[in-house]
Amino acid sequence: MRANVHSLAVFAVGVSAIVSEDGTGRLPAMGWASWNEYACDINETVFLRVGEVLVDLGLKDLGYEYVNIDDCWSDKMKRRDENGRIMPNATMFPRGIKGLTDDILAMGLKMGIHSDSGTGTCLKYEGSLYHEKVDAETFAEWGIDYLKYDNCNVPEEWEDDYPYWPDRPDLFVEPPPRYDYSISKNAIRYRRMRDPLLSLNRTIQFSMCIWGGAPVERWGNETGHSWRMYGDITPLWGGRDPTGWGVVAMLNQAAMHWNDTGFWGHNDWDMLEVGNGELTYEESRSHFALWATMKTPLIIGTRLEGIKDEILAILENKELIAFNQDTVYDDSVMPFNLDGPIPETTANITRTVSHYVGTSVAGIHVFLLNGDDEDGEMSIEFSEVPGLESSKTTTFIVHDMWTGEDFGLFTSSFTVDVKSHDTATLRFTTSCGRHPNPEWMPSQTQPDEILRKSAR
Ligand SMILES: *[C@@H]1O[C@H](CO)[C@@H](O)[C@H](O)[C@H]1NC(C)=O
Ligand SMILES: *[C@@H]1O[C@H](CO)[C@@H](O)[C@H](O)[C@H]1NC(C)=O
Ligand SMILES: *[C@@H]1O[C@H](CO)[C@@H](O)[C@H](O)[C@H]1NC(C)=O
Ligand SMILES: *[C@@H]1O[C@H](CO)[C@@H](O)[C@H](O)[C@H]1NC(C)=O
Ligand SMILES: *[C@@H]1O[C@H](CO)[C@@H](O)[C@H](O)[C@H]1NC(C)=O
Ligand SMILES: *[C@@H]1O[C@H](CO)[C@@H](O)[C@H](O)[C@H]1NC(C)=O
Secondary structure: OOOOOEEEEEOHHHOEEEEEOOOOOOOOOEEEEOHHHHOOOOOHHHHHHHHHHHHHOOOOOOOOOEEEOOOOOEOOOOOEOOOOOEOEOOOOOOOHHHHHHHHHHHOOOEEEEEEEOOOEOOOOOEOOOOOHHHHHHHHHHHOOOEEEEEOOOOOHHHOOOOOOOOOOHHHOOOOOOOOOHHHOHHHHHHHHHHHHHHOOOOOOEEEEOOOOOOOHHHOHHHOOOEEEOOOOEOOOOOOEEOOEEOHHHHHHHHHHOHHHOEOOEEEEOOOOOOOOOOOOHHHHHHHHHHHHHOOOOEEEOOOOOOOOHHHHHHHOOHHHHHHHOOOOOOOOOEEOOEOOOOOOOOOOOOOOOOEEEEEEOOEEEEEEEOOOOOOEEEEEEHHHOHHHHOOOOOEEEEEEOOOOEEEEEEEOEEEEEEOOOOEEEEEEEOOOOOOOOOOOOHHHOOHHHHEOOOOO
């Protein structure tokens, strides 16, 4: 048991966030979740093995701490007991969720669970609407540390008057001028779970799976620790399939919303598909590098037993994890050098942003994504990179975050070979290895400076 004081802390200029004494939610969450690999084929053994493997492979020591049960864990027939408590499926979880959780916590890990802000989950298992208090208390008694709160089976009377879903422009209804989405029914439904969670004697990370609805980034910080920004991900590069959106669609949307994330509140671009489906090795690398540097929660979604060494190496990249978990700089990477506006996700989902810049305690970082179907060279002029251009030097040590080796010392520009759909992960320090520009953060940039200055 941990004693925790958490509060809805109000900061300067009315910005508020859920702040816990133990730091829960200050940095993006890291862990593993069952959905992407197992869907409903889950049981106690799956999670116990995942816990053991997280420890054995060293992933726990790198920060992957949550073991998250996704949809389908409850009893679809009996649903609730005589005290109104959700009943776990006794075939899947013969010792209840508590029995499993005790073992997971004993491994030094944390346990996550899934519920829904409607009357049923997406697979029509019991939801938490109208049962928020008893469910929050039940999860706390079971020892749960993380709640993924989904958005399916919402009754008609709880639908927004002015719907906004980023991947469903067809459903959009224009709100009145200066409409405040924090009074939308979506926001109210998520606050109905936030409040009982905050009154618990246990800190439960609140992960809002709201698909970017009712522009959640405008009120998410005062409601949860992270908020899904789009529809579901699927293990494809470009395009989409009936279950979700490929990585490129997510990246384009993320590039537009890079400035909506910070300490205590994170954009969530969905669980990792690294190692899954049709993603190539290079595509898995780009997916991980950009999720990490966009400060999205890093929730592994692949089978860990028998995982390929090259895929494990991606998930274990210490430098990318350190960027994601930086305790000093909370900005996401920012797109730069754009030739034009970021492509609308639903308009053309094969083209994506190639240049990103960010900062961490280790230096200034540039990420170059080769979105072409051919391998090629990518170059940057240091005078075009906001964090480098405003530093006091033009000569930098350029370091490769994939290999952990330096490329060497470069003045004015740098060129690197990047395979199709791979991402070069570069760190810049001064010639004596210092941070070249500790005062600079992407959010200081003026919005119009992100576009390429064609005069240069
Ligand atoms: C909360 O948990 C702490 C630590 O276990 C315990 O000392 C305290 O009595 C609990 N408070 C309530 C109200 O249950
Ligand atoms: C538990 O689930 C896994 C993965 O779906 C399956 O391989 C295994 O047979 C199941 N075990 C039991 C006891 O049902
Ligand atoms: C419980 O889980 C088992 C094994 O996955 C499944 O066959 C059964 O339909 C589930 N029962 C209920 C009531 O949800
Ligand atoms: C959330 O609030 C915290 C604390 O005020 C702040 O540091 C952070 O930037 C906010 N995040 C967002 C996305 O607004
Ligand atoms: C989408 O972008 C690709 C790459 O730039 C281009 O080849 C294609 O013609 C575009 N498709 C549409 C429908 O605009
Ligand atoms: C990012 O957000 C901050 C705080 O709202 C704002 O001052 C800044 O102009 C934004 N930067 C860009 C490039 O949009």
